[in-house]
Amino acid sequence: MRLHGRRIDLSQEIVVLHETYRGSRRVAACSLAARGRGVAVGMTVSEAATILGEREPAPKNQRWRLAAHDPLADRQALERLGVWCHRFSPLVGLDGTAEPDGLLADVTGVARFFGGEEVLADRILGPFTRRGIPVRIGLADTVGAAWAAARYFESGGRDGESGKRKGEGRPVAIIPPGQTGAALDPMPLEALRLSAGVLDLLEQLGVRRIGELALLPRADFNARFGPELLQAWDRATGRLDEPISALPLPWRFEAEQFFEFPTDRRLALEAALEQLVGRVAGMAALAGRGALRIDGCFDCQNAGRVRFNVGLFRPTASAGHLFALLRMRLQRLALPGKVEMVRVEITETARLENGQAELFQTAASEREERLPELVDRLASRLGRGAILGVSLRAEAQPELAYDYAPLVGANRARRGSRPATRDLPPRPLRLLPHPIELQAAAVMPDGPPLDFLLWGDRQRVAKAWGPERIETGWWRGSPALRDYYRVDTIAGNRFWLFRRRTDGQWFLHGLFG
Amino acid sequence: MDKQRAKAMGRGGGRWPALVENLRRRIAEIEDGRRPAGCAVVSSGCAALDRLLPSGGFRRGSLVEWLSRAGAGAETLAMILARKACQQGGALVVIDRRGEFYPPAAVRLGIEPARLLVVQPSGGADELWALDQSLRASGVAAAMAWLERLGSHDFRRLQLAAESRRVLGLLIRPGQARSEPSWADVRLQVEPLPSASAAGRRVRIDLLRSRRGIARGTVELEINEQAHPVHLVARLAGAAAPARAARA
Numbered sequence: 001m002r003l004h005g006r007r008i009d010l011s012q013e014i015v016v017l018h019e020t021y022r023g024s025r026r027v028a029a030c031s032l033a034a035r036g037r038g039v040a041v042g043m044t045v046s047e048a049a050t051i052l053g054e055r056e057p058a059p060k061n062q063r064w065r066l067a068a069h070d071p072l073a074d075r076q077a078l079e080r081l082g083v084w085c086h087r088f089s090p091l092v093g094l095d096g097t098a099e100p101d102g103l104l105a106d107v108t109g110v111a112r113f114f115g116g117e118e119v120l121a122d123r124i125l126g127p128f129t130r131r132g133i134p135v136r137i138g139l140a141d142t143v144g145a146a147w148a149a150a151r152y153f154e155s156g157g158r159d160g161e162s163g164k165r166k167g168e169g170r171p172v173a174i175i176p177p178g179q180t181g182a183a184l185d186p187m188p189l190e191a192l193r194l195s196a197g198v199l200d201l202l203e204q205l206g207v208r209r210i211g212e213l214a215l216l217p218r219a220d221f222n223a224r225f226g227p228e229l230l231q232a233w234d235r236a237t238g239r240l241d242e243p244i245s246a247l248p249l250p251w252r253f254e255a256e257q258f259f260e261f262p263t264d265r266r267l268a269l270e271a272a273l274e275q276l277v278g279r280v281a282g283m284a285a286l287a288g289r290g291a292l293r294i295d296g297c298f299d300c301q302n303a304g305r306v307r308f309n310v311g312l313f314r315p316t317a318s319a320g321h322l323f324a325l326l327r328m329r330l331q332r333l334a335l336p337g338k339v340e341m342v343r344v345e346i347t348e349t350a351r352l353e354n355g356q357a358e359l360f361q362t363a364a365s366e367r368e369e370r371l372p373e374l375v376d377r378l379a380s381r382l383g384r385g386a387i388l389g390v391s392l393r394a395e396a397q398p399e400l401a402y403d404y405a406p407l408v409g410a411n412r413a414r415r416g417s418r419p420a421t422r423d424l425p426p427r428p429l430r431l432l433p434h435p436i437e438l439q440a441a442a443v444m445p446d447g448p449p450l451d452f453l454l455w456g457d458r459q460r461v462a463k464a465w466g467p468e469r470i471e472t473g474w475w476r477g478s479p480a481l482r483d484y485y486r487v488d489t490i491a492g493n494r495f496w497l498f499r500r501r502t503d504g505q506w507f508l509h510g511l512f513g
Numbered sequence: 514m515d516k517q518r519a520k521a522m523g524r525g526g527g528r529w530p531a532l533v534e535n536l537r538r539r540i541a542e543i544e545d546g547r548r549p550a551g552c553a554v555v556s557s558g559c560a561a562l563d564r565l566l567p568s569g570g571f572r573r574g575s576l577v578e579w580l581s582r583a584g585a586g587a588e589t590l591a592m593i594l595a596r597k598a599c600q601q602g603g604a605l606v607v608i609d610r611r612g613e614f615y616p617p618a619a620v621r622l623g624i625e626p627a628r629l630l631v632v633q634p635s636g637g638a639d640e641l642w643a644l645d646q647s648l649r650a651s652g653v654a655a656a657m658a659w660l661e662r663l664g665s666h667d668f669r670r671l672q673l674a675a676e677s678r679r680v681l682g683l684l685i686r687p688g689q690a691r692s693e694p695s696w697a698d699v700r701l702q703v704e705p706l707p708s709a710s711a712a713g714r715r716v717r718i719d720l721l722r723s724r725r726g727i728a729r730g731t732v733e734l735e736i737n738e739q740a741h742p743v744h745l746v747a748r749l750a751g752a753a754a755p756a757r758a759a760r761a
Binding site for chain 2: 433
């Protein structure tokens with residue numbers, strides 16, 4: 001079994017990470033360049049600042065950067081890298097220390113697909129160096145040996161055939177099969193991932209290298225150092241197995257189909273799409289996930305890719321529903337050429353709510369289930385932004401008193417309490433998006449209008465109720481100062497007019513339909 | 514057949530009214546198409562208006578056409594009816610092509626925001642399609658749209674869509690549409706009347722046409738906007754509901 005481990009390191013820039021320790025800010029980690037200038041882990045931030053020549057960070061100066069140490073974010077970033085590394089190995093995990101800074105991957109039998117272990121190591125190294133992430137790779141028979149190889153290969157001389165010192169050529173150490181013991185011997189004891197207590201004890205005894213452990217009586221290890229030392233050593237040499245706890249793979253539900261004879265016939269494309277959607281929905285249902293967004297892609301001959309997608313209101317694994325939505329989208333799609341390949345992928349999923357059929361399914365509950373289907377259908381043809389849910393806001397200015405939010409892809413959390421509308425005077429069912437300026441005549445400068453000109457007709461006012469004075473926050477850019485009137489014309493229609501108090505201009509804002 | 518009828522008549526009126534009633538019912542069933550008799554009926558909350566209608570209310574799974582000028586009161590009446598229709602569950606879908614719908618007013622009339630679904634299509638074709646889909650959906654209690662132009666073909670399609678489910682379709686149309694043919698179950702014209710107080714608006718509702726008969730009628734109502742929930746009150750004076758002509 002061949003394993004490899006790697007370690008990720010900071011470089012070039014001067015970056016100092018601080019953490020709060022016993023009330024003061026101390027350096028938690030620093031880059032190599034910072035270390036070169038004299039900053040050490042554990043010193044306070046102000047000391048480090050003095051060493052580096054200036055006070056608290058001024059970013060424009062020489063890329064001196066101070067940031068908070070965020071172990072959780074580091075771990076998540078490492079997990080993402082681990083997921084990326086799945087292309088090299090079926091089993092990738094974080095190394096088994098408390099604060100992992102490397103990845104372990106089981107590459108048993110994988111190397112021959114790449115043409116050898118050296119080539120595999122190069123393949124892994126490539127993308128990292130391109131991104132400027134310095135990486136060291138260790139390849140060995142056991143997890144422990146690989147971990148050690150990745151970190152400590154430079155000390156203690158050559159390890160295996162391709163042993164290289166740090167700074168020389170590639171940072172790769174490969175311990176050939178069978179030579180694990182010999183390779184481990186010169187390495188320091190830290191390579192065994194022991195705890196500080198055990199390391200201290202061994203230091204006191206004068207034991208510094210792994211090879212020297214063989215000189216001590218094996219039977220006494222457990223009594224003197226606890227089980228940890230023996231277990232770590234045996235795991236590194238291969239007498240005991242060490243498992244890797246693998247990172248969970250993200251869900252991927254995709255399917256594709258090639259056409260031997262590229263076609264642009266709609267029926268054929270729809271049939272292929274239906275089959276693929278069926279497969280993908282089946283995969284999702286098996287994993288207990290429902291699709292929230294499904295993407296389709298056509299590869300056209302000589303003409304590139306055409307993509308289309310559909311978002312859903314509620315996660316579903318129903319192949320029929322998904323296909324119906326995609327088909328509607330497909331009908332509006334123009335294909336630039338004949339299609340060679342169709343691909344369907346579910347890009348966003350959520351856990352499927354277990355729809356347990358009730359014994360006596362009431363009419364109400366049955367209806368509730370179907371409404372999301374209507375929303376999906378409408379959204380897939382009219383666009384997600386056209387299907388809206390409403391929430392009210394406590395807001396004086398009428399046009400701002402409510403919020404529209406698209407239903408598809410929205411956060412399903414129910415909105416909070418709704419502001420009381422009971423105390424409001426009546427509001428018009430039709431509110432013009434932009435109030436229309438009117439010419440109106442009023443008796444008194446501050447009174448209701450007598451008549452106004454609307455759409456070419458002179459409307460005489462029979463009765464008016466109001467004014468309802470609405471003033472909005474002066475802290476907004478353009479506050480609205482309006483006097484609203486409910487106006488009944490002689491013809492009987494009821495309108496909502498307001499006079500802008502700043503200049504006395506009359507506007508029509510709404511119609512009481 | 515004639516001999517039988519003569520015999521029945523000769524025997525006295527015993528079986529004759531029952532036979533007539535039976536035939537009447539079967540004719541109604543045939544006329545109504547797929548909907549079974551005794552389908553759920555939504556009351557408008559006002560007995561006078563309900564009496565005007567042949568079914569004693571507005572039937573679910575049918576279209577109601579409201580003709581009026583802007584600002585006359587048709588939307589308010591339709592919204593009150595929609596609220597009644599949603600009382601037993603289901604959503605209200607409002608198809609708002611012009612982007613003029615004002616949700617707080619609907620909420621004030623008693624619609625729950627959580628049940629309100631607003632669709633904003635960009636064109637007439639999309640508007641009709643959205644309305645058609647909404648009328649065919651379960652989970653929807655009522656669908657409302659402002660349709661200025663509606664061709665006969667589209668109208669018929671909407672009527673069939675409404676009949677396939679139990680959605681109450683509310684179409685608000687301009688007064689000029691009176692001269693056009695209609696496939697709605699019930700056609701009402703709404704005229705505003707001078708209001709006395711701020712609290713109520715007065716409207717006159719004419720039943721122009723109803724598919725289940727040649728009934729006509731008029732009723733005057735007051736929309737009591739101060740009350741919660743907003744409801745309709747019949748005015749005693751001037752409520753004229755002429756006796757319905759018996760169906761032949």
